[in-house]
Amino acid sequence: MPARWKNDKPMSRLAFESRFSDEEACLHYLAEHRWPEGFVCPSCGICNGWPLKRNSATWECASCARQIFVTAGTVMHSSHLPLRIWFLAAHMVASIRNPLVLFLIGFTW
Numbered sequence: 094m095p096a097r098w099k100n101d102k103p104m105s106r107l108a109f110e111s112r113f114s115d116e117e118a119c120l121h122y123l124a125e126h127r128w129p130e131g132f133v134c135p136s137c138g139i140c141n142g143w144p145l146k147r148n149s150a151t152w153e154c155a156s157c158a159r160q161i162f163v164t165a166g167t168v169m170h171s172s173h174l175p176l177r178i179w180f181l182a183a184h185m186v187a188s189i190r191n192p193l194v195l196f197l198i199g200f201t202w
């Protein structure tokens with residue numbers, strides 16, 4: 094099996110801007126990848142929940158009413174930066190092929 098990092102190419106900037114156009118799109122992406130088979134409550138294990146209407150970054154378990162942040166356990170959770178900025182930074186880093194550029198970004202961010 095070939096190494097993915099050698100063969101996978103990041104999406105174009107245009108495709109990125111289209112797919113992650115706002116916070117909701119980023120939240121949807123995170124939820125899809127956090128719970129690929131659908132929401133699972135970490136407390137009771139029940140597979141039914143929904144995002145809160147007033148804050149779609151938070152999901153509520155249908156059984157125990159525990160509220161779980163989609164970003165919980167990630168570096169994005171305690172950040173005040175919008176998710177879109179995190180996603181953009183990840184896309185930029187993934188798009189860079191020259192390690193010297195990564196070194197220089199460390200000094201400017």
Ligand SMILES: [Zn+2]
Nearest residue numbers: 134137154157
């Ligand atoms: Zn629960």
